[in-house]
Amino acid sequence: MNKLLVVGTVAFDSIETPFGKTGKILGGSGTFVGLAANQFNIETGIVSVVGGDFPQDYLDLMNTKGINTDGIEVVKKGKTFFWSGKYHNDMNTRDTLVTELNVLADFEPVVPDSFKDASIVMLGNLHPLTQASVLDQMNQRPKLVVLDTMNFWMDSALNDLHNVLKRVDVITINDEEARQLSGEYALVNAAKKIHEMGPKYVVIKKGEHGALLFNEEKMFYAPALPLASVFDPTGAGDTFAGGFCGYLTQSEDISFKNMKSAIIYGSCLASFCVEKFGTQRMEQIEQEEIKNRLQAFKELTQFDIELT
Amino acid sequence: MNKLLVVGTVAFDSIETPFGKTGKILGGSGTFVGLAANQFNIETGIVSVVGGDFPQDYLDLMNTKGINTDGIEVVKKGKTFFWSGKYHNDMNTRDTLVTELNVLADFEPVVPDSFKDASIVMLGNLHPLTQASVLDQMNQRPKLVVLDTMNFWMDSALNDLHNVLKRVDVITINDEEARQLSGEYALVNAAKKIHEMGPKYVVIKKGEHGALLFNEEKMFYAPALPLASVFDPTGAGDTFAGGFCGYLTQSEDISFKNMKSAIIYGSCLASFCVEKFGTQRMEQIEQEEIKNRLQAFKELTQFDIELT
Numbered sequence: 001m002n003k004l005l006v007v008g009t010v011a012f013d014s015i016e017t018p019f020g021k022t023g024k025i026l027g028g029s030g031t032f033v034g035l036a037a038n039q040f041n042i043e044t045g046i047v048s049v050v051g052g053d054f055p056q057d058y059l060d061l062m063n064t065k066g067i068n069t070d071g072i073e074v075v076k077k078g079k080t081f082f083w084s085g086k087y088h089n090d091m092n093t094r095d096t097l098v099t100e101l102n103v104l105a106d107f108e109p110v111v112p113d114s115f116k117d118a119s120i121v122m123l124g125n126l127h128p129l130t131q132a133s134v135l136d137q138m139n140q141r142p143k144l145v146v147l148d149t150m151n152f153w154m155d156s157a158l159n160d161l162h163n164v165l166k167r168v169d170v171i172t173i174n175d176e177e178a179r180q181l182s183g184e185y186a187l188v189n190a191a192k193k194i195h196e197m198g199p200k201y202v203v204i205k206k207g208e209h210g211a212l213l214f215n216e217e218k219m220f221y222a223p224a225l226p227l228a229s230v231f232d233p234t235g236a237g238d239t240f241a242g243g244f245c246g247y248l249t250q251s252e253d254i255s256f257k258n259m260k261s262a263i264i265y266g267s268c269l270a271s272f273c274v275e276k277f278g279t280q281r282m283e284q285i286e287q288e289e290i291k292n293r294l295q296a297f298k299e300l301t302q303f304d305i306e307l308t
Numbered sequence: 309m310n311k312l313l314v315v316g317t318v319a320f321d322s323i324e325t326p327f328g329k330t331g332k333i334l335g336g337s338g339t340f341v342g343l344a345a346n347q348f349n350i351e352t353g354i355v356s357v358v359g360g361d362f363p364q365d366y367l368d369l370m371n372t373k374g375i376n377t378d379g380i381e382v383v384k385k386g387k388t389f390f391w392s393g394k395y396h397n398d399m400n401t402r403d404t405l406v407t408e409l410n411v412l413a414d415f416e417p418v419v420p421d422s423f424k425d426a427s428i429v430m431l432g433n434l435h436p437l438t439q440a441s442v443l444d445q446m447n448q449r450p451k452l453v454v455l456d457t458m459n460f461w462m463d464s465a466l467n468d469l470h471n472v473l474k475r476v477d478v479i480t481i482n483d484e485e486a487r488q489l490s491g492e493y494a495l496v497n498a499a500k501k502i503h504e505m506g507p508k509y510v511v512i513k514k515g516e517h518g519a520l521l522f523n524e525e526k527m528f529y530a531p532a533l534p535l536a537s538v539f540d541p542t543g544a545g546d547t548f549a550g551g552f553c554g555y556l557t558q559s560e561d562i563s564f565k566n567m568k569s570a571i572i573y574g575s576c577l578a579s580f581c582v583e584k585f586g587t588q589r590m591e592q593i594e595q596e597e598i599k600n601r602l603q604a605f606k607e608l609t610q611f612d613i614e615l616t
Contacts, residue, residue: 089493090493185397185398186536186537188534188535188536206517209514210517210531212534218607219607220608220611221531221534221608221609223531226494226495226527227494228494228497229494230494260611260612261611261612261613264611265613294615295615299527299528300527301529301609301610301611302609302610303528303530303568303569303571303572303609304565304568304569305569305602307599307602307606
């Protein structure tokens with residue numbers, strides 16, 4: 001089976017939305033990417049770190065789902081990364097209430113030998129030096145390197161970010177971050193500038209407004225599925241990225257045409273993620289449900305105009 | 309030829325954007341709808357009112373484009389409706405600097421006999437009683453009635469708006485207005501509530517984020533074409549509506565499937581409108597350009613996932 005290597009956080013989240021409030025539940029970018037990627041017929045390995053307080057049950061859950069957790073270091077005396085946030089009524093904005101880095105503060109990723117030949121690597125939103133160190137450990141250059149980042153690293157580690165970007169094929173970033181990184185307002189122009197920094201493919205995430213994929217002169221747009229209720233948006237962006245990487249890993253076809261399908265799979269899985277708190281919905285998802293929702297995406301976007 | 313009747317404003321606009329500033333130029337919702345609709349092989353008639361200061365050249369221009377202006381009343385002693393606005397740097401927000409209703413204040417639309425049998429009627433953004441009076445003058449119920457409105461009428465004439473909505477098939481409205489009219493935040497739910505008010509079809513315009521078409525359980529999404537530069541957004545929404553109505557009038561097919569194509573044509577024409585000040589770009593558009601841009605919309609949205 002083709003292999004996907006994911007580096008990202010495995011964490012506790014505590015979430016408040018207009019619909020309710022959770023205690024400490026399973027979260028983290030690596031977790032969401034992994035759960036989405038493993039909807040495909042691939043081997044996914046997560047590189048991360050947790051504390052001694054992290055329940056074995058959560059690791060067992062990931063293993064049950066076919067996710068390889070050999071790369072998740074357990075620091076017995078440490079505490080797991082903890083994030084707590086509260087969503088506003090529109091669900092598009094949130095306040096971070098607590099961020100406790102804990103064991104993440106000294107995280108030095110170690111790629112397990114069995115994943116040093118992974119064909120696709122997803123570098124989750126972490127310090128650019130941490131992301132680079134994962135690439136350094138690979139046996140050869142992966143077929144495709146996907147990187148997620150955020151404004152925090154643009155503010156605090158821009159040079160390191162630029163260095164790692166030179167080694168990256170696909171960047172996933174939100175619209176405001178694309179504007180910040182490029183200094184361009186129009187997303188078409190922002191993508192052009194970011195191409196020059198390294199990534200041949202630029203994926204711009206616009207939340208409820210969908211996502212754009214740019215590759216030089218080519219563009220593709222995937223809407224988010226309009227939903228009657230968004231229960232909890234936490235992890236939707238990581239689920240999107242996980243679906244994207246998972247699909248590409250399974251097919252090992254990194255053409256622009258296939259990336260279009262990958263983006264649709266990502267949007268499709270993200271539409272499930274937001275239906276329940278945390279990882280709950282992603283743990284229960286059925287292949288038949290995915291198929292039906294892909295059909296909904298087709299009906300939402302496909303039209304029939306003959307151009308002669 | 310099939311006939312489209314449009315009621316809307318024919319006006320002077322004065323526009324300031326980060327790219328420049330105009331004097332008094334041709335504008336108005338009826339003008340933009342008409343110029344877009346007449347890209348199709350139909351007869352378009354505009355019902356509106358202008359003052360004695362309105363140049364014959366502008367009426368001649370419309371006639372040259374095949375637009376019937378018999379329904380545009382000229383009030384010799386009056387002044388033409390004037391709007392002036394200034395766009396902010398992001399081009400998504402604007403300040404209205406001047407609104408002089410002038411002859412529009414006492415506007416009583418008179419539908420020319422030759423358009424009382426129009427198959428499709430587009431009720432532009434005017435007082436709901438004015439919109440209703442146009443419907444009252446038709447020989448029979450048109451095949452399709454499309455209505456555009458805005459928050460101003462929800463604030464000032466909600467009952468009248470509800471009354472005219474009962475006689476309407478398609479409403480076009482922006483996202484914030486859909487939320488205001490329905491009291492629902494999620495657009496899926498907003499559309500449901502608006503269906504109950506009359507319109508079987510709800511088109512929600514989201515500016516640079518595209519447009520959604522709802523019909524009971526069915527949904528369709530058309531993106532806006534990502535553009536390197538938006539020169540002047542004035543009239544883009546009306547151009548969108550004009551393209552939508554024009555395409556439907558030409559085909560006389562008001563199925564949901566055909567409305568999908570109509571929405572794409574609307575988005576396509578709107579993407580031209582914003583390239584120059586006012587109506588400038590819409591006056592010069594070539595069929596070949598439209599075809600090429602429709603192709604760009606296909607590439608932007610169409611994907612190939614086989615569901616077995």
